[in-house]
């Protein structure tokens with residue numbers, strides 16, 4: 238079955254090559270599918286061999302353990318990379334880059350999704366995480382999600398109220414998202430560009446974009462902001478080996494070079510404990526942690 242995959246199959250592939258944090262041990266079996274059939278072959282192989290499957294997109298929200306990931310890792314960035322525009326709707330593959338999609342839509346005077354600009358993501362990862370900002374999240378624009386069940390059969394999901402919530406999408410268990418339909422809005426290119434420039438300027442001013450990170454580590458607790466709580470605990474700039482609670486934005490942990498997953502997890506433990514002790518607030522991770 239692995240032999241039928243037309244894309245790439247690698248063994249012991251370091252996942253630090255595929256995560257924005259540049260951290261992570263090796264995946265036992267790493268598959269970069271070329272198309273939906275390749276994904277099916279990988280899923281069928283995993284099912285036959287009773288191996289777990291993990292899906293990654295751009296790796297921008299992932300902390301991978303230092304001892305790597307057992308089983309099969311499917312990486313969809315660079316696969317299913319087509320976007321087709323039909324009137325005010327776009328049908329986008331899971332591997333499409335979110336920022337490329339926003340740019341392509343803008344060139345056709347289609348907007349609405351500007352609130353998602355500057356979020357490094359594939360469409361699959363953006364859907365799985367319900368990526369967004371206080372001005373809106375991707376779920377606001379989704380009219381259908383297409384996916385494969387673990388047995389390789391195709392599914393279609395029509396979102397209803399509650400399908401997309403804060404940094405979560407209630408996808409069917411084990412689903413590999415392969416694409417979606419997004420509703421866009423007609424808007425002049427110049428207006429979209431102005432909006433995008435302003436949003437990117439704000440991001441650059443407030444986030445440590447020059448350093449390797451996973452974006453915000455913690456969800457904001459109800460009626461508060463995680464960065465404020467961590468900063469109030471005096472942890473801004475706190476370092477452990479190559480890892481640092483960013484001195485620019487306390488909800489980011491950056492890899493200044495040579496940090497391990499263990500370092501990141503230790504800083505997370507410290508922030509969680511201090512915030513609990515000072516404010517009685519239990520921080521919940523926004524990032525996804527996989528592997529050993």
Ligand SMILES: Cc1cc2nc3c(=O)[nH]c(=O)nc-3n(C[C@H](O)[C@H](O)[C@H](O)COP(=O)(O)OP(=O)(O)OC[C@H]3O[C@@H](n4cnc5c(N)ncnc54)[C@H](O)[C@@H]3O)c2cc1C
Nearest residue numbers: 294295296297298357358359361362363365368369414452
């Ligand atoms: C500098 C920086 C700034 C950021 N700013 C923001 C922000 O403003 N707002 C925000 O929401 N996020 C932000 N993030 C986090 C990140 O960009 C988002 O979570 C994004 O959606 C991750 O997409 P990805 O393709 O990299 O997914 P990955 O990190 O690869 O995966 C994330 C999760 O999605 C799952 N997944 C990915 N693809 C699929 C698929 N096809 N099928 C099923 N499951 C899948 C993975 O299993 C994993 O659980 C930021 C990150 C960085 C590094």
